[in-house]
Amino acid sequence: MTQTNKLSEKTILITGASDGIGRETARILAAKGARLILHGRNPEKLGQVIAQIREESGNDKLVPVLADFSSMEEVRRMGVTLLQSEKRLDVLINNAGLMTSRHQQSVDGYELTFAVNYLAPFLLTNLLRPLLTGSAPARVVNLSSIGHYLVSPQLKGLPNPKLYWGWVAYCRSKGYLILFTRALAERTHKDGVTVNCVHPGVITSTKLIGWSWLKAVDLHEGAEAVVNLAINPQVEQVTGQYFSRKRLAKPRAEYRDPRRQAALWDLSLGWCQLKPE
Numbered sequence: 001m002t003q004t005n006k007l008s009e010k011t012i013l014i015t016g017a018s019d020g021i022g023r024e025t026a027r028i029l030a031a032k033g034a035r036l037i038l039h040g041r042n043p044e045k046l047g048q049v050i051a052q053i054r055e056e057s058g059n060d061k062l063v064p065v066l067a068d069f070s071s072m073e074e075v076r077r078m079g080v081t082l083l084q085s086e087k088r089l090d091v092l093i094n095n096a097g098l099m100t101s102r103h104q105q106s107v108d109g110y111e112l113t114f115a116v117n118y119l120a121p122f123l124l125t126n127l128l129r130p131l132l133t134g135s136a137p138a139r140v141v142n143l144s145s146i147g148h149y150l151v152s153p154q155l156k157g158l159p160n161p162k163l164y165w166g167w168v169a170y171c172r173s174k175g176y177l178i179l180f181t182r183a184l185a186e187r188t189h190k191d192g193v194t195v196n197c198v199h200p201g202v203i204t205s206t207k208l209i210g211w212s213w214l215k216a217v218d219l220h221e222g223a224e225a226v227v228n229l230a231i232n233p234q235v236e237q238v239t240g241q242y243f244s245r246k247r248l249a250k251p252r253a254e255y256r257d258p259r260r261q262a263a264l265w266d267l268s269l270g271w272c273q274l275k276p277e
């Protein structure tokens, strides 16, 4: 596959592009002329967002893709569809996510936050690795959160519904993405695929959070931090790192632990029924 440095020739997949940070990231990248694959779970909502971005940007290279990330079968179908339909994938932005106050289960029997925020991007990224490798240099950007500092990783057992705290499940899922970022970066380094994660800032204007006692940044600024990791040539060689907005930062110690990174990787292969390399 041919290498390209021109953004107009690049294909970027943004999950959760139907709202919030994902939608704003799509607006910025569409204005810059990239070809975008925009993921959502609700066809009407995604269709309206795409129509609006197309009108604003004049960019007609916007492709919709649908999947409910609470179902591994839907994630798998999305991955297979993209492997068949796409010639290249230069950047994958794993942005879709949720926080929920009530304990709920995914169709596969996992706690919902864990399933959507962690298992879905783990599975999708691994399915799309051949496409990313074939487009190298390519990038993966995972949306983590400053909230991960509040909780330690738990690699044994699923959350107990009786003791369930939505924000703990959310923060832990964002920590798992840091463990995943580092484990994946190690495996894809040789293929020219970089993997980083970002806390975009606390953004209270999306439906995910709504309020915070921490200082909030505006939506556009938050999306710019994602765009920075996706296309800035200055971070092209950086891999396996956690960024707080546009600055390199150190995650909580447990999430920097190679043994936990390896353990979660192995567990995740089993949960997602993927074969070890």
Ligand SMILES: NC(=O)c1ccc[n+]([C@@H]2O[C@H](COP(=O)([O-])OP(=O)(O)OC[C@H]3O[C@@H](n4cnc5c(N)ncnc54)[C@H](OP(=O)(O)O)[C@@H]3O)[C@@H](O)[C@H]2O)c1
Binding pocket: 015, 016, 017, 018, 019, 020, 021, 022, 040, 041, 042, 045, 067, 068, 069, 070, 094, 095, 096, 097, 098, 116, 143, 144, 145, 146, 199, 200, 201, 202, 203, 204, 206, 207, 208, 209
């Ligand atoms: N907001 C913040 O302060 C903040 C801080 C740190 C990190 N983040 C991370 O940034 C990402 C985006 O957050 P946001 O604030 O933009 O939230 P948001 O406005 O609620 O957008 C979340 C996106 O994820 C999609 N999504 C949710 N559940 C899904 C499912 N089951 N299947 C498929 N897609 C699903 C939503 O689709 P619908 O449009 O259909 O709902 C939407 O497109 C998340 O990963 C979040 O953890 C946010």
